[in-house]
Amino acid sequence: MSGPILDPRYALPFAEAALPVLRNAQLRKNVAHAIDTIQAKRARLVAEKADWQALRDAASAIRSHVLEHLPGYLEEFETRCTAQGGIVHWAADAAEARDIALKILAEAKADSVVKVKSMTTAEIQLNAALEQRSIAVFETDLAEIILQLGDEEPSHIVVPALHVNRAQIREIFAREMNLPNLSDEPQALAEAARVFLRRKFLTSPAAISGANFLIAESGAVAVVESEGNGRMCLTLPQTLITIAGIEKVLPRFRDLEVFLQLLARSATGERMNPYTSLWTGVTPGDGPQNFHIILLDNRRSSILARPVERQTLKCIRCAACMNTCPVYRQTGGHAYGSVYPGPIGAILTPQLMGMQHAQSLPFASTLCGACYEVCPVKINIPEVLVELRAEVVAQGHQSIGGLFERLAMQVTSFVFRDERRFQVAQTFLRFLARLLTRKDGWIHALPAMGGKWTQTRDLPGLPPQSFRMWWRDNEAREPAKDA
């Protein structure tokens, strides 16, 4: 079996990509165990906050305000950051962001970089571009090391190695770090990673990070993390490159009060994340002396232009939506064919990649609404999913199944526009159903697309009378009948 492909341009449609996962008992156990644990911790910590809903309202209002005034806040950030010695770059797309990063690293004569876990660098496929130029890339987040050494793909945006259990981690470390006697105790695994990483922190000339928040009023950048590896990357190397989506800006320092309360509780079920790093430009003699920040658009401004979809950009990447999603719970992240899986990935991926890619993702949901319920910035994900579905339909289906569905939708719509047609269709349906119904009154096998239903479920046969027939025969003829 070949590994998952996390590039929507080449990935299989969701339903097909999910198949190998659904048959992988170990992976499904790992995913369900991990998200059930995080969910339980989150629920406990949310319950202790009496003002949780008020915090969500505040966060939603701040993020909406930022998106409505984005150009102004970005320019404010640029001015402040530049005044403090930072160098601000603007990248229209992934390729431009990669080129800027490569140019900075070439100027710094860096042949290796340490990295803080960053979704934005994954989005622009930076690591592959660096390796192509013979720059050694060392991920420093524990989960990212596991993936890098084990040649695995991330399946979650906060806990990227969520699908790997500790016995599997032990195996990867023992093999790649040459530690045959390593135990699978969490402490031993963390210690092995610590020793492995320490040399990289001390010798790498450059670091690359993402950003959780950009503060407009001061030009500061904030990164939150759990392990301290980020703090090492952000302070030890001489050159630091931060790559951040343009939507990451907050107006004021004090806005962090709202987001830091929401983010850790939503993401990992902690009251506070262990490390929060904030820096502003360059401080002479302390920390990196060359600080570059690349502000990435990559279709974000086109998302911003659409009134319903715009809310997608409120996201603070906490992953609460995927932790609660009943679809993700079964499939894990790889089936989404993107570095952004789960409900947020289902709306973000097609928009970032262009709607011709990842067309199956807006349909990879039952619209159950669990994601909207937990989202700390109140993104109405089901609403955006439905909006994107309409866009996919408007663009036209390419597949045979899609053409069949379009025909079915148009025929049913024609039928529903007139009650006489509906009555005739019911009679026709009853005739067809009778041919398929067994003696027990149930349909056990349907033809064509219907077979997708009956592969695991029976269907009740049609009763001899529909409700409207019953009403017509029993009620409509006695209009005077009162209760």
Next chain:
Amino acid sequence: MRASLFIACFNDIFFPQTGRAVVSLLRRLGVEIAFDARQTCCGQMHANSGYRPEAWHQAERFLRLYTEADHVVIPSTSCTAMIREQYPALFAAFGSESQKRELAALLPRVSEFSEFLIDKLGSADVGAYFPHRVAYHASCHGLRALRLGDRPYQLLAKVRGLELVELPNTERCCGFGGTFAVNNAEVSSAMLTAKLQDVLSTRAEICTALDNSCLMHLGGALHRQYAGMTVMHLAEILVRTETSFAEAAS
């Protein structure tokens, strides 16, 4: 009180017994119930599949039929949610100013079945008798879109003879999701299996809900697996009385 029944197309075709139960129960509670045979479908399947112009025809039809109604009762959580949550955007996109005003005036008079009993009639005790062990599945739209809260539990608590058992992970979707059940049949089935584990753990005789689409999904699998549990819309439980049981026995 007068109310008009919007049965929902799949109830009309597959589950007429739910409609008959609603009619019978509401009459028992003194409601004058009407059924306009010009009704067809709310448009949920079309809207949720991305076919908006197709959904719009049904939305417009719904408004036209019920704009004069005192109350509209719908024994389906997802159809009620469709009307309440998605109609405003459909009318904003395709409707006239007067239609938007009519819709805004109509929506407060549109109730899901349990909302109508508790909020409009103010009766949690509808005089029902149902001596069985029952688990309640809180369909996603009832739980999160309509926020039915404890309304169904209030109703079940007052049914004489009924033993209500708690369904674990009741907030979790059963995996139906309309066309999702077919387009993502394998993932849908995996979700259904997880849900069935919870449902069967209750050892209930009957799993009830306020939406027959979830019940068609759960019930289809229970039947396939000879699981010895059946499904039934809550209206069909609430309509039963000591007398109706006696009638059935004789």
